[in-house]
Amino acid sequence: MIKVRGLKKVYPSAVALRGVDMDIQDNEWLSIMGPSGSGKSTLLNILGGLDYPTEGSVSYDGKEITTMKEDELAVFRRENIGFIFQQSYLIPYLTALENVMLAQYFHSIVDEKEAAEALKRVGLSHRLHHRPSELSGGEQQRVCIARALINSPKVLLADEPTGNLDRENTRVILELLGELHSNEGFTIVLVTHDPYVAGWGKRLLTMEDGRIIKDESFHS
Amino acid sequence: MSLFIPEAFIGSIKGTIAISASWLVINSYLSSKNKETGPVHLFILILWFMLLFIAGTFIEFDAFYKDQIRRVSAYMFGLLLITAIFSSGWSLKREFRLFYIFLIMLLYGPDVMSLSFFLKDLSAMRQNFTGAYIAGITGFLSGLSLLFFEKKIRSGLSPYLSLTGLFFSLSAIKLLLGGTGGYAELSLIPAVQRGLMKFFHDLVHQLFVFFMVPDHPLLKTTVWNFIGLIFGEAFTMIATLCILVIPPLVIVLRLLKRPEEVPEGLKGAERRKYIHEFMLLNRKRAFPIFLFALMVSFFWFFKAESGPGLYIPQPVPVVEEEGFVIIKLKEPGRELGDGNIHKFILRKDEKTYRFFIFKRPDGKFSVCLDACEICPPEGYGQARQHLICIYCNTPIPFNTVGEPGGCNPIPVGYIMTEKEIKIEVEEILKKWRLVHSGVSRE
Numbered sequence: 001m002i003k004v005r006g007l008k009k010v011y012p013s014a015v016a017l018r019g020v021d022m023d024i025q026d027n028e029w030l031s032i033m034g035p036s037g038s039g040k041s042t043l044l045n046i047l048g049g050l051d052y053p054t055e056g057s058v059s060y061d062g063k064e065i066t067t068m069k070e071d072e073l074a075v076f077r078r079e080n081i082g083f084i085f086q087q088s089y090l091i092p093y094l095t096a097l098e099n100v101m102l103a104q105y106f107h108s109i110v111d112e113k114e115a116a117e118a119l120k121r122v123g124l125s126h127r128l129h130h131r132p133s134e135l136s137g138g139e140q141q142r143v144c145i146a147r148a149l150i151n152s153p154k155v156l157l158a159d160e161p162t163g164n165l166d167r168e169n170t171r172v173i174l175e176l177l178g179e180l181h182s183n184e185g186f187t188i189v190l191v192t193h194d195p196y197v198a199g200w201g202k203r204l205l206t207m208e209d210g211r212i213i214k215d216e217s218f219h220s
Numbered sequence: 221m222s223l224f225i226p227e228a229f230i231g232s233i234k235g236t237i238a239i240s241a242s243w244l245v246i247n248s249y250l251s252s253k254n255k256e257t258g259p260v261h262l263f264i265l266i267l268w269f270m271l272l273f274i275a276g277t278f279i280e281f282d283a284f285y286k287d288q289i290r291r292v293s294a295y296m297f298g299l300l301l302i303t304a305i306f307s308s309g310w311s312l313k314r315e316f317r318l319f320y321i322f323l324i325m326l327l328y329g330p331d332v333m334s335l336s337f338f339l340k341d342l343s344a345m346r347q348n349f350t351g352a353y354i355a356g357i358t359g360f361l362s363g364l365s366l367l368f369f370e371k372k373i374r375s376g377l378s379p380y381l382s383l384t385g386l387f388f389s390l391s392a393i394k395l396l397l398g399g400t401g402g403y404a405e406l407s408l409i410p411a412v413q414r415g416l417m418k419f420f421h422d423l424v425h426q427l428f429v430f431f432m433v434p435d436h437p438l439l440k441t442t443v444w445n446f447i448g449l450i451f452g453e454a455f456t457m458i459a460t461l462c463i464l465v466i467p468p469l470v471i472v473l474r475l476l477k478r479p480e481e482v483p484e485g486l487k488g489a490e491r492r493k494y495i496h497e498f499m500l501l502n503r504k505r506a507f508p509i510f511l512f513a514l515m516v517s518f519f520w521f522f523k524a525e526s527g528p529g530l531y532i533p534q535p536v537p538v539v540e541e542e543g544f545v546i547i548k549l550k551e552p553g554r555e556l557g558d559g560n561i562h563k564f565i566l567r568k569d570e571k572t573y574r575f576f577i578f579k580r581p582d583g584k585f586s587v588c589l590d591a592c593e594i595c596p597p598e599g600y601g602q603a604r605q606h607l608i609c610i611y612c613n614t615p616i617p618f619n620t621v622g623e624p625g626g627c628n629p630i631p632v633g634y635i636m637t638e639k640e641i642k643i644e645v646e647e648i649l650k651k652w653r654l655v656h657s658g659v660s661r662e
């Protein structure tokens with residue numbers, strides 16, 4: 001379980017978070033919506049240990065991450081968290097397979113068979129040796145998903161993962177995420193502007209001006 | 221009279237650092253197994269070495285036994301090295317702390333006794349008892365001060381030590397610091413090398429005798445020149461390197477491999493992580509072993525560079541006076557008792573006879589032919605601790621020079637007066653008949 005308490009992030013020019021409290025259960029699929037500049041990305045980054053808060057705490061199963069040092073945090077991220085962003089951030093001169101293997105390498109050791117297997121699960125077995133520039137936006141994002149999940153993270157953090165995709169590709173990605181989520185049982189925290197995308201989650205937080213103003217759960 | 225003799229200090233601090241360092245690596249190893257040794261063990265250890273030291277100081281040992289004790293130290297090293305090589309891959313099921321304490325006791329016991337002989341000799345030689353012992357005790361205390369860093373060193377070191385790594389580390393320490401007998405390049409490498417030379421030499425001789433190879437002129441020169449290669453300097457040097465370096469390198473290579481099996485149920489990222497951590501640990505454990513191989517290679521090159529370093533003086537011609545050769549103990553530019561070998565050459569009836577005079581560390585003068593009963597008479601050179609037969613490279617400890625047999629130089633009777641040494645010419649001629657008269661490599 002992830003516990004967030006009294007989280008504040010203050011920039012010299014702006015206040016991004018003004019006190020966020022929330023609990024995220026294991027295996028939950030949580031969507032976060034809110035207007036531009038409301039602090040969604042800031043929250044996600046702090047949640048994923050990419051950034052430090054000005055104040056407040058974030059703990060994973062009781063383990064506080066906001067007080068960890070850079071190198072401890074790096075180890076923590078690599079073993080527990082997967083990220084997907086709006087831009088793919090794939091290495092342009094490496095193939096899809098090599099991009100996934102690079103994530104393996106930073107985690108431990110590479111295993112080509114396993115990496116190919118992961119790309120097959122996201123429907124890219126025919127694109128293993130293509131560079132990012134030779135892939136469509138939807139395919140690139142699927143490589144990112146394979147890469148984010150290759151080290152079996154407990155939590156997948158996604159910031160506008162479908163922001164650059166059309167409706168059809170968005171659906172494909174979300175179906176894929178849904179399938180992996182129910183098979184592998186990781187937690188998803190997904191930030192989006194799109195109510196259709198947010199609707200795939202079981203719970204929706206709405207943010208405004210650095211605060212959570214609504215917390216709804218959907219039962220289906 | 222100085223109150224401080226540096227040699228005593230150096231001898232003593234070297235030995236004590238070696239013991240302290242061994243204690244530290246052993247404790248680092250044990251602490252990774254949650255089996256640390258305590259102050260009681262340290263106390264036992266120090267007490268043991270004190271006892272040995274006192275025994276060495278107050279009991280008069282025969283030169284022969286002193287030499288044997290020094291030799292045991294070298295055997296200990298060999299034993300340790302062999303244990304290190306063969307311990308690869310297994311770990312002691314039940315670690316007795318006392319086993320390791322006992323190991324240190326055994327490993328450095330002879331060295332501590334040698335140190336006590338050394339200090340005793342030194343203080344006698346310099347006629348300065350206080351200076352030698354004050355320096356010795358200062359060295360002892362300085363060496364012990366290493367133990368203050370125990371906590372720090374221990375946690376840093378423990379991931380690097382497997383059982384084999386421990387033994388190799390101990391070997392490295394002993395190699396670097398062991399014994400008063402000198403540093404590595406003077407003990408281990410030449411010792412192994414001489415062993416090899418002698419082995420090949422004897423083997424070839426035996427084969428020749430066995431197959432009754434005829435004493436043909438062709439054999440005398442060409443063949444012997446070829447065969448000589450395998451117990452010559454170059455070949456045995458390389459063989460020495462192989463013997464010392466290949467086993468640890470094989471162990472290192474084995475450690476760098478992936479685990480042979482991964483626990484069942486580990487899949488994907490967890491499996492990779494297990495393999496990765498296994499390899500990281502083994503890489504760390506390979507490190508001290510690799511370091512040992514590196515160190516030995518370094519010494520080897522150092523040694524190969526510096527050559528055998530034998531002192532071989534030119535024989536000084538002497539003449540017969542009424543049936544005797546008379547040599548003054550002191551002459552301008554020469555002092556027979558200075559601890560160096562002094563070679564002489566006598567011409568009689570168209571033949572030459574070489575002999576030398578040598579004052580041993582124990583004070584006794586020896587007069588010997590510059591030849592032994594086994595080898596062609598190429599004579600002897602002087603190394604730091606031994607005379608070396610130039611032909612077969614057999615080392616003769618200083619204090620056994622003058623004893624007959626084997627490859628020892630053939631002793632010659634003499635008469636000693638206050639000012640000179642008198643040797644009967646007839647005695648020289650008679651003893652020379654014992655000299656090996658077989659094939660020479662020349």
Ligand SMILES: Nc1ncnc2c1ncn2[C@@H]1O[C@H](COP(=O)(O)OP(=O)(O)OP(=O)(O)O)[C@@H](O)[C@H]1O
Pocket residue numbers: 011012013014015016034035036037038039040041042043
């Ligand atoms: N590095 C920064 N330095 C200064 N201000 C920042 C920084 N990052 C974010 N901010 C400010 O913090 C506030 C929250 O930004 P954040 O990126 O979290 O918003 P968001 O909800 O993700 O918006 P969007 O939907 O446009 O991505 C904004 O006002 C932004 O200008």
Ligand SMILES: [Mg+2]
Pocket residue numbers: 040041042159
């Ligand atoms: Mg954003």
